[in-house]
Amino acid sequence: MIEYSPAAAEIFLATAICVVLLVDVFLRDEQRMITYWLSLVALLGTAACTGLFFADQTVITFYGSFVADSAAGVLKLVAYLAVALVFVYSRDYLAARNLFKGEFFILGLFGLLGIMVMISAHSLLTMYLGLELLSLALYALVAFNRESATAAESAMKYFVLGAIASGTLLYGISLLYGVTGTLEITELAERLSEPDGMDITALVGLAFIVVGVAFKFGAVPFHMWVPDVYQGAPTPVTLFIGSAPKIAAFALAWRVLVEGLGDAHSSWQGMLIVLSILSLAIGNVVAIAQTNLKRMLAYSTISHVGFILMGFIAGTDDALSAALFYTVSYVIMAAAAFGMILLLSREGFEAEQLEDFKGLNARSPWFAFVMLMIMFSMAGVPPFIGFYAKLLVLGGLIEAGLLWLAILGVILAVVGAFYYLRVVWYMYFADPVDEAPIVAPGSMRVVISVNGLGLLALGVFPGFLLDLCVRVL
Amino acid sequence: MYVPLLSICIWLPIAGAIAVLLLGSGQRAELARRVALGVSVATFVVAIHLYIGFYPEYVGMHFVERLPWIGAFNAFYALGVDGISMPLILLTAFLTPLVIIAGWEVIKTRPAQYFAAFLLLEGLMIGVFAALDALLFYVFWEAMLVPMFIIIGVWGGERRVYATVKFFLYTFLGSVFMLVALIYLYQQSGSYSIQTFHELPLGMNEQVLIFLAFLIAFAVKVPMWPVHTWLPDAHVEAPTGGSVILAAVLLKMGGYGFIRFSLPITPDASQSLAWLMIGLSLVAIVYIAFVALVQKDMKKLIAYSSIAHMGFVTLGFFVIFATIANTQDEAGAMLALQGGMVQMISHGLISGALFLCVGVMYDRLHSREISAYGGVANTMPKFAAFVVLFALANAGLPGTSGFVGEFFVILGSFHASFWLAFTAATILVFGAAYTLWMVKRVIFGEVGNDGVAALEDVGRREFFVLGTLAVSVLVLGVWPDPLVEAMDETLRQLLVHVMQSKL
Numbered sequence: 015m016i017e018y019s020p021a022a023a024e025i026f027l028a029t030a031i032c033v034v035l036l037v038d039v040f041l042r043d044e045q046r047m048i049t050y051w052l053s054l055v056a057l058l059g060t061a062a063c064t065g066l067f068f069a070d071q072t073v074i075t076f077y078g079s080f081v082a083d084s085a086a087g088v089l090k091l092v093a094y095l096a097v098a099l100v101f102v103y104s105r106d107y108l109a110a111r112n113l114f115k116g117e118f119f120i121l122g123l124f125g126l127l128g129i130m131v132m133i134s135a136h137s138l139l140t141m142y143l144g145l146e147l148l149s150l151a152l153y154a155l156v157a158f159n160r161e162s163a164t165a166a167e168s169a170m171k172y173f174v175l176g177a178i179a180s181g182t183l184l185y186g187i188s189l190l191y192g193v194t195g196t197l198e199i200t201e202l203a204e205r206l207s208e209p210d211g212m213d214i215t216a217l218v219g220l221a222f223i224v225v226g227v228a229f230k231f232g233a234v235p236f237h238m239w240v241p242d243v244y245q246g247a248p249t250p251v252t253l254f255i256g257s258a259p260k261i262a263a264f265a266l267a268w269r270v271l272v273e274g275l276g277d278a279h280s281s282w283q284g285m286l287i288v289l290s291i292l293s294l295a296i297g298n299v300v301a302i303a304q305t306n307l308k309r310m311l312a313y314s315t316i317s318h319v320g321f322i323l324m325g326f327i328a329g330t331d332d333a334l335s336a337a338l339f340y341t342v343s344y345v346i347m348a349a350a351a352f353g354m355i356l357l358l359s360r361e362g363f364e365a366e367q368l369e370d371f372k373g374l375n376a377r378s379p380w381f382a383f384v385m386l387m388i389m390f391s392m393a394g395v396p397p398f399i400g401f402y403a404k405l406l407v408l409g410g411l412i413e414a415g416l417l418w419l420a421i422l423g424v425i426l427a428v429v430g431a432f433y434y435l436r437v438v439w440y441m442y443f444a445d446p447v448d449e450a451p452i453v454a455p456g457s458m459r460v461v462i463s464v465n466g467l468g469l470l471a472l473g474v475f476p477g478f479l480l481d482l483c484v485r486v487l
Numbered sequence: 488m489y490v491p492l493l494s495i496c497i498w499l500p501i502a503g504a505i506a507v508l509l510l511g512s513g514q515r516a517e518l519a520r521r522v523a524l525g526v527s528v529a530t531f532v533v534a535i536h537l538y539i540g541f542y543p544e545y546v547g548m549h550f551v552e553r554l555p556w557i558g559a560f561n562a563f564y565a566l567g568v569d570g571i572s573m574p575l576i577l578l579t580a581f582l583t584p585l586v587i588i589a590g591w592e593v594i595k596t597r598p599a600q601y602f603a604a605f606l607l608l609e610g611l612m613i614g615v616f617a618a619l620d621a622l623l624f625y626v627f628w629e630a631m632l633v634p635m636f637i638i639i640g641v642w643g644g645e646r647r648v649y650a651t652v653k654f655f656l657y658t659f660l661g662s663v664f665m666l667v668a669l670i671y672l673y674q675q676s677g678s679y680s681i682q683t684f685h686e687l688p689l690g691m692n693e694q695v696l697i698f699l700a701f702l703i704a705f706a707v708k709v710p711m712w713p714v715h716t717w718l719p720d721a722h723v724e725a726p727t728g729g730s731v732i733l734a735a736v737l738l739k740m741g742g743y744g745f746i747r748f749s750l751p752i753t754p755d756a757s758q759s760l761a762w763l764m765i766g767l768s769l770v771a772i773v774y775i776a777f778v779a780l781v782q783k784d785m786k787k788l789i790a791y792s793s794i795a796h797m798g799f800v801t802l803g804f805f806v807i808f809a810t811i812a813n814t815q816d817e818a819g820a821m822l823a824l825q826g827g828m829v830q831m832i833s834h835g836l837i838s839g840a841l842f843l844c845v846g847v848m849y850d851r852l853h854s855r856e857i858s859a860y861g862g863v864a865n866t867m868p869k870f871a872a873f874v875v876l877f878a879l880a881n882a883g884l885p886g887t888s889g890f891v892g893e894f895f896v897i898l899g900s901f902h903a904s905f906w907l908a909f910t911a912a913t914i915l916v917f918g919a920a921y922t923l924w925m926v927k928r929v930i931f932g933e934v935g936n937d938g939v940a941a942l943e944d945v946g947r948r949e950f951f952v953l954g955t956l957a958v959s960v961l962v963l964g965v966w967p968d969p970l971v972e973a974m975d976e977t978l979r980q981l982l983v984h985v986m987q988s989k990l
C-alpha cells in the first residue's frame with residue numbers, strides 16, 4: 015500500500031498547475047491578473063499542505079523513492095517563499111514589457127514542483143526526474159522573452175551546458191547503479207559502506223556526480239553558464255534562477271553526497287575543496303571587474319556557492335546545518351537584490367548597470383538603505399544575516415580542523431566586500447545619473463522593504479532560523 | 488528600581504538615530520539637529536550615572552545585564568562595565584554631543600542623515616565597550632564600520648571614496664582574523680563569554696596564533712606601524728566630526744581590545760611576544776613622530792601624531808612584562824598600565840579638540856594646508872588661545888592630561904629599561920617639535936594672506952565646544968585621581984591575572 019500523504023504538497027501543486035493552465039487558456043490578456051492570483055493561491059495551498067502533512071519523523075514511500083522529513087518540509091517552505099517573492103516582484107516588470115503571460119507563472123510553478131521532487135528524492139532516479147523538471151522549466155523561462163536575442167542565446171547556452179551536466183550526472187548514477195545494483199539512497203549508502211564497497215568504478219561514478227552537482231550549483235570550473243544566463247535572462251527569470259534553485263542544488267548535494275555517499279566523504283571532500291576555493295577566488299575577483307549588476311551578482315553567487323560547499327567539506331552535522339542556513343539566507347538575500355533591480359526598472363529602462371544605482375540615496379533614501387542592508391548582508395557584515403551564515407560555516411571548518419581553509423575563506427570574503435561596497439558608494443557618494451522617480455507599485459515596495467528589513471531582523475535575532483536549521487538536519 | 492543603564496546608553500542613541508531620520512527628512516534640518524542634540528545629551532546624562540553608581544573597590548563587572556540571545560551558540564546579550572570600559576563609555580558619550588554641536592551649521596547636505604549616523608555610531612561604540620559576550624562584541628565592532636563608512640564617504644573631502652573604502656577594507660580584513668580566533672575560543676570553551684575566555688587554559692601554540700589573530704585586528708584599529716596607512720587618509724578626508732570620533736573613540740577600540748582580549752586571554756603569548764609589541768610601539772613613537780614633522784596638511788599632522796601617541800598606549804600595556812621581570816614588583820607595571828589607560832582618555836580629548844580646531848579654520852578658509860595660514864592669532868585671539876593650549880597638551884605639558892599618561896608610561900618603562908624609557912621620552916621632544924612648529928606657522932607671525940586677515944574669531948557655539956574640551960583637558964591634567972581611582976582596582980586585578988601563566 016503506497017502512502018500518498020507525504021507527497022500531498024506535490025500532488026496538490028501538480029493539480030493546481032493544471033487548473034491554472036486550464037483557466038489561463040480561457041483568459042483574455044487584460045484578465046491575466048487572475049492567473050497571477052491563482053498562482054499565489056496555489057503556492058499558499060501547497061504551503062498549507064506541507065504544513066498539514068509536516069513529517070516530524072522520516073517517512074519513506076513510493077517504494078523507497080520518495081522521502082518526507084522535517085528538513086524537506088523546511089526546505090520546501092523556503093522554496094515557496096522564494097517563488098512567491100519572484101511572482102510579486104515580477105508582476106509589474108512583466109506587465110510593462112508585454113511579457114505578462116500565464117506561461118511565466120506556470121513554468122515557474124513547474125520549476126518549483128521540480129525543486130520539491132528533488133528535495134524529497136530518496137532515489138537517484140527521482141532526483142534526476144526532479145532535476146530535469148526544474149531544468150526544462152528554467153530553459154524555457156530564460157528564452158521567455160522571444161524578442162530578445164541575448165535571452166535566446168543565454169537559453170541556448172544554458173540548455174546545451176545543462177544537458178551535458180545532466181548527462182554527466184546520469185552517467186555517474188548509472189555507474190553507481192552498476193556497482194551497487196540499487197538507486198535507493200539508503201540502500202546505496204549501505205552497499206557502499208561494506209568493505210570494498212567503494213571500488214574504483216564507484217569512485218568514477220562519484221566524480222561524475224560531483225561534476226553534476228557543481229554544475230547545478232554553478233561552482234568553478236563549471237560556472238561558465240552562470241554570468242551569461244544571469245545577464246541574458248529577463249530580470250524576473252534571473253531572480254528565479256538566483257533564488258529557489260539554490261535550495262534544489264543544496265538538496266541534491268545533501269541527499270546524494272551526504273546521505274547516499276556519506277561514507278565516501280574523504281573521497282569527495284578533496285574535490286569539493288578545489289571547487290570551493292576556485293569558486294571563492296574566481297567569483298570574488300571577477301565580480302570586481304563587472305559593470306553590470308546582474309553579472310556582478312552572478313559572480314557573487316559563485317562565491318557564495320564556495321561558502322556553501324565549505325559546509326559540505328567540513329561534513330559534520332553542525333557544518334551541514336551551516337550550509338543549510340547559508341543557503342536559506344542566500345536565497346532571501348538574492349531575492350531582495352534582484353528585487354531591487356526590478357524595483358528601479360521601469361517601462362523601457364533596465365536598472366541593471368551599476369551606474370543606474372548612482373545617487374539612489376538622493377532619489378529614495380529608504381530604498382538606498384534597503385539596498386545597503388542587502389549589500390552589507392551579502393558581504394557578511396553584522397548585524398545582518400549574511401554574517402551568521404559565514405560565521406556558522408567558518409565554525410564548521412574550524413571544528414573539522416580545516417583552519418587554513420577558514421582563513422582562506424575569510425580573506426577572500428574581504429576581497430568580495432569591495433564590490434558590495436562599491437554599490438553602496440555609488441548609491442550614497444555619487445550624484446544621480448538617472449533622476450526619474452521610482453514607479454514601482456505599493457505592494458512591491460512593501461514586500462521588498464519587508465524582505466530587506468528581514469535581513470536585519472534575522473541578523474539581530476538569528477536564533478529562530480538557526481535553531482530550525484540545526485534541528486531539521 | 489532596576490534600570491538597565493547600559494542598554495539605555497546603547498539603544499537610546501540608536502532609537503534617536505531612527506527618530507532623526509524620520510523627523511528630519513526634507514527640509515526640517517533644524518528639528519533633526521535639535522532631536523539629535525537632545526538624544527546625545529540625554530545619553531551623556533545616563534552615562535554619568537554609570538560613573539556615579541560605580542564602586543571602584545568592587546572588583547568585577549558593574550551594571551551587568553544578561554539575557555539569552557542566540558541559543559544555538561550559547562551567546563548572551565551580556566553587558567557590563569569595569570574600570571577599563573566605564574571611562575571609555577563616558578568619553579564616547581561626552582564627545583558625541585560636542586561633535587553634533589560642531590556640525591550644527593556646517594553640515595549642509597543631508598543633515599538628518601549626518602546626525603543620525605553619529606547617533607547610530609555612538610550607540611554601537613558604547614556597545615563595543617559594554618559587551619561581555621564576544622559575539623555581541625564582534626557584532627557591534629563590525630556594525631560600527633557601516634555608519635563610519637557612510638560618514639567619511641558622504642561628507643568627506645575630495646578623495647573620500649578612496650579613503651573610506653581603504654578604511655573599511657583594512658578594518659574588515661583585520662577583524663575577520665579576530666573572528667576566526669573567537670570561533671576557536673568558542674569551540675574550546677563552549678560559550679562566547681569573554682570572562683570564560685579569560686579563564687580558559689590554552690597551550691602556547693594556540694596562544695601565539697590567537698594572539699597574532701587579535702594583533703592583526705587591534706593593530707589595524709590602534710593603528711600600529713606598519714598597518715597605519717589607512718589612518719592619515721581617513722582622517723584627512725573625513726568631515727571634522729568624523730575625524731574627531733575616529734581619533735577619539737575608534738582608535739581606542741584597538742587599545743581596549745589589547746587590554747580586554749589579548750592580555751588576559753593569551754598572557755603567555757603576550758609575554759613572549761612583548762618584544763614585538765614594544766618594538767612596534769617604539770617605531771610608532773619615534774619614526775611616526777619624524778613623519779609628522781614633515782607634514783604640510785594639518786589634519787595629516789594630527790593623524791600621525793595620533794599614531795605616535797597611541798604608541799604610548801601599546802607600549803604601556805606590553806612593557807609590564809619587562810618591568811615585572813626587572814623589578815619583581817608590581818608598582819612599575821601598574822604605572823605603565825594606568826598610563827596607557829589615561830593616555831587613551833586624554834588622547835581622545837586632545838586629538839578630538841585639535842581636529843575641531845582644524846575644522847574651525849577649515850570652515851572659514853576651506854584649506855587644511857599649513858601654508859594657507861599664518862598669523863591667525865592676530866584675527867582670532869580667542870581661538871589662538873585654545874589652539875595653543877591643545878597643542879601644548881598634545882606635546883605633553885605638565886598640568887594637562889597629555890602629561891599624565893605619557894609620564895606614567897615613561898616611569899613604568901623606566902623600571903624595565905633605561906634606554907626604553909629614554910627612547911619613549913624622545914616623543915616629548917619631537918611631539919613638542921612638530922606640534923609647536925605647526926602652531927608657530929599657523930597661529931603666530933605676520934598675517935599670512937587676505938583670507939586670514941578677514942577671519943572672524945570663534946562664535947559662541949565653537950567657543951562652547953572648545954571650552955568644554957579645554958576644561959576637561961586641564962582638570963584631568965591637574966587632578967587625574969577620579970579617573971585613576973576608578974580603573975585602579977580593575978587594572979590591579981588584570982595585572983594579577985596576566986602574570987599567572989595559563990600553561
